[in-house]
Amino acid sequence: MPARERFGVESFDTGRYLTEACIAPSSKAIGMALYETETEQKGTDAQVISLVCNEVRLTAPHTANALRNGDIVLIEANPEALASALDSLSLMFGKGKPKDKDEETEADERGA
Incomplete structure (x- = not known):
């Protein structure tokens, strides 16, 4: 059986991530035009590449x-820049969908 060659962590490149982030009620991105978010994210090496507005x-x-509460943006960023990109606009990681009552009840019953 041939020996497997092991590679170090330095050979593992994750590349850029695509991440959905929700415009939360407390986000400073509310009311900003997309071009303004680019200015706000300057230096984070991240960009908004898609927008979900009213489920479209x-x-x-x-x-x-202009971004509104509940909009979802798709951000492309390096792993190192992702947290800074989310923080710069006070965005919620993921869709930010609140749990519905049934999910909360199930979680309480499981002790989560």
């Missing part, structure tokens, strides 16, 4: 589109 995905949103 805009794959090439106009940069003048």
